[in-house]
Amino acid sequence: MKLIDIYARLRSDIQYIEKELERSIDTEHAVLNEASLHLLKAGGKRIRPVFVLLAGELGRYDLERLQRVAVPLELIHMASLVHDDVIDNANTRRGQLTVKSKWDNRVAMYTGDYIYAKALTIVTQLDNPQIHRILSKAMLDMCIGEMEQIRDFFNTSQTVRNYLLRIRRKTALLIAVSCQLGAIASEASEESARIMYKFGYNAGMAFQIRDDILDLLGTEKQLGKPPGSDMRQGNITLPVLLALENPDLAPALLEEIRHIREAEGQADTYKVIQLIRRSDGVERADKLATQFINKAIAALDALPESKTKKNFVDIAHFIGKRLH
Amino acid sequence: MKLIDIYARLRSDIQYIEKELERSIDTEHAVLNEASLHLLKAGGKRIRPVFVLLAGELGRYDLERLQRVAVPLELIHMASLVHDDVIDNANTRRGQLTVKSKWDNRVAMYTGDYIYAKALTIVTQLDNPQIHRILSKAMLDMCIGEMEQIRDFFNTSQTVRNYLLRIRRKTALLIAVSCQLGAIASEASEESARIMYKFGYNAGMAFQIRDDILDLLGTEKQLGKPPGSDMRQGNITLPVLLALENPDLAPALLEEIRHIREAEGQADTYKVIQLIRRSDGVERADKLATQFINKAIAALDALPESKTKKNFVDIAHFIGKRLH
Numbered sequence: 001m002k003l004i005d006i007y008a009r010l011r012s013d014i015q016y017i018e019k020e021l022e023r024s025i026d027t028e029h030a031v032l033n034e035a036s037l038h039l040l041k042a043g044g045k046r047i048r049p050v051f052v053l054l055a056g057e058l059g060r061y062d063l064e065r066l067q068r069v070a071v072p073l074e075l076i077h078m079a080s081l082v083h084d085d086v087i088d089n090a091n092t093r094r095g096q097l098t099v100k101s102k103w104d105n106r107v108a109m110y111t112g113d114y115i116y117a118k119a120l121t122i123v124t125q126l127d128n129p130q131i132h133r134i135l136s137k138a139m140l141d142m143c144i145g146e147m148e149q150i151r152d153f154f155n156t157s158q159t160v161r162n163y164l165l166r167i168r169r170k171t172a173l174l175i176a177v178s179c180q181l182g183a184i185a186s187e188a189s190e191e192s193a194r195i196m197y198k199f200g201y202n203a204g205m206a207f208q209i210r211d212d213i214l215d216l217l218g219t220e221k222q223l224g225k226p227p228g229s230d231m232r233q234g235n236i237t238l239p240v241l242l243a244l245e246n247p248d249l250a251p252a253l254l255e256e257i258r259h260i261r262e263a264e265g266q267a268d269t270y271k272v273i274q275l276i277r278r279s280d281g282v283e284r285a286d287k288l289a290t291q292f293i294n295k296a297i298a299a300l301d302a303l304p305e306s307k308t309k310k311n312f313v314d315i316a317h318f319i320g321k322r323l324h
Numbered sequence: 325m326k327l328i329d330i331y332a333r334l335r336s337d338i339q340y341i342e343k344e345l346e347r348s349i350d351t352e353h354a355v356l357n358e359a360s361l362h363l364l365k366a367g368g369k370r371i372r373p374v375f376v377l378l379a380g381e382l383g384r385y386d387l388e389r390l391q392r393v394a395v396p397l398e399l400i401h402m403a404s405l406v407h408d409d410v411i412d413n414a415n416t417r418r419g420q421l422t423v424k425s426k427w428d429n430r431v432a433m434y435t436g437d438y439i440y441a442k443a444l445t446i447v448t449q450l451d452n453p454q455i456h457r458i459l460s461k462a463m464l465d466m467c468i469g470e471m472e473q474i475r476d477f478f479n480t481s482q483t484v485r486n487y488l489l490r491i492r493r494k495t496a497l498l499i500a501v502s503c504q505l506g507a508i509a510s511e512a513s514e515e516s517a518r519i520m521y522k523f524g525y526n527a528g529m530a531f532q533i534r535d536d537i538l539d540l541l542g543t544e545k546q547l548g549k550p551p552g553s554d555m556r557q558g559n560i561t562l563p564v565l566l567a568l569e570n571p572d573l574a575p576a577l578l579e580e581i582r583h584i585r586e587a588e589g590q591a592d593t594y595k596v597i598q599l600i601r602r603s604d605g606v607e608r609a610d611k612l613a614t615q616f617i618n619k620a621i622a623a624l625d626a627l628p629e630s631k632t633k634k635n636f637v638d639i640a641h642f643i644g645k646r647l648h
Contacts, residue, residue, distance in 0.1 A: 140442055147355065258347060
């Protein structure tokens with residue numbers, strides 16, 4: 001089954017969540033409303049809500065309950081993006097102007113704060129403190145991950161382990177929690193919730209590695225932003241770290257990275273991308289992503305065969321191969 | 325009883341909360357740790373924790389439970405301050421360098437995010453979804469209040485009602501919730517919790533009005549930052565709005581405010597402060613603060629006489645007269 005078929009199968013429920021997302025950010029404050037809506041309309045794959053819905057099929061599926069988990073998760077993701085754009089000084093995302101460029105950094109900061117807070121007020125409508133705990137912890141880890149990213153900017157001597165810890169917090173945990181909370185909200189077994197967490201965690205790691213690879217291989221049209229954006233802001237990703245392990249390539253690569261750093265966001269990344277493509281960095285990063293995908297799929301072993309399980313496998317394969 | 329005596333009476337419990345505050349922000353991430361600690365060590369009156377403890381005396385006082393409310397409330401307040409400083413471009417607060425000036429805006433933004441998230445993870449340790457709901461809602465309102473403040477910057481035609489709505493969200497609700505949650509966490513009666521909310525709300529309104537007056541009357545030493553800071557960043561406060569109602573004074577005042585706006589934070593506020601002091605704006609603002617104090621005290625009527633009740637009255641009187 002292709003990804004598009006999974007979305008088609010869940011379409012009416014995804015549309016419902018989309019409407020709830022829109023309703024959730026509705027406020028009398030005009031700028032706040034416009035900025036949030038702008039962000040929402042910029043789209044995205046809504047992968048977190050999709051995971052919540054699918055995981056919800058492992059228990060007693062209740063859209064009303066699942067929505068109160070799916071909406072906050074997508075909102076937390078969105079809020080992190082607005083704050084990211086302030087940090088990255090990004091002008092476009094998904095081909096659209098960012099909030100910080102359409103309005104300003106102040107609006108972007110408080111819009112993010114507002115959306116974070118909104119996410120938490122929605123999840124607390126569910127009378128389940130465990131869910132509140134898991135969600136707020138995920139948000140906390142994400143914030144630490146963001147700070148780690150700043151700390152590691154342009155640090156070319158960081159280890160692969162360092163990178164993995166960072167993307168774990170920045171990306172994988174929120175996806176893990178999306179799967180886990182879908183299961184918990186639908187009162188699936190504890191074992192199912194554990195499986196879901198493990199699946200989501202590994203799928204999330206692969207997802208971020210693929211994202212980092214795409215930033216080097218994609219075109220501006222595919223990415224909705226210029227390629228090499230990570231590098232320009234100093235985010236040293238896995239393919240780069242692995243390319244740096246090649247002693248023949250490292251000196252030229254380090255020189256290019258130093259140049260980009262000194263240009264403070266204005267440098268052309270064409271050369272550095274060429275250098276990395278010439279190395280085995282992309283291939284080795286891709287191999288690691290595949291390992292995570294395999295772990296994600298293996299985590300599903302203990303689940304009985306079902307349409308849901310098949311869909312999770314299909315999504316995992318999609319992440320492993322995704323081109324945008 | 326003087327304020328200092330109330331603090332003395334609660335000293336060991338306040339110290340415990342202070343330690344818990346310190347423990348709460350502890351993280352392996354060095355900059356995050358330092359920035360949060362810097363913020364914590366800059367001090368403050370810890371008025372929210374004090375209200376939590378006092379309100380806790382209306383029910384079954386349990387420091388362990390109260391702490392899980394008091395610490396998050398103070399953290400939310402702290403997080404809002406870091407984000408405020410980014411917006412206000414403030415270099416000092418309470419006589420100390422701000423996080424954004426000691427590090428940078430990026431660190432300040434993520435430190436704020438981290439502290440917000442931390443606050444929520446702590447409160448969710450209590451198995452009471454109602455408390456989670458109230459706290460996340462308070463955080464949400466505060467964010468809207470902050471956005472309203474930006475929207476109203478340099479808007480000299482805003483109404484007093486506008487100002488009151490803004491400080492309600494920005495300040496009063498979090499203080500109201502501090503009193504309310506202290507009562508709820510100690511399982512005081514619903515009636516007590518309602519009284520506490522009403523007391524806190526009115527005390528909080530008076531607190532912010534007094535704060536805005538002090539920004540015009542205080543010295544740099546008393547304030548820990550230059551006087552007229554509100555005006556410099558465009559925050560039109562109650563004494564200013566009331567002074568503008570004087571037709572003899574308004575033209576000169578508007579001219580000065582326009583001048584400050586054009587100077588983008590670099591203007592001297594000496595003249596504008598002199599103009600406002602010459603008006604009855606401060607006196608009338610002070611009168612309104614006193615009305616809120618009276619309402620706060622009246623809210624306590626239904627409580628039986630006790631040391632706790634006396635302390636609340638004393639704090640209210642202190643807010644009404646406070647000089648720093």
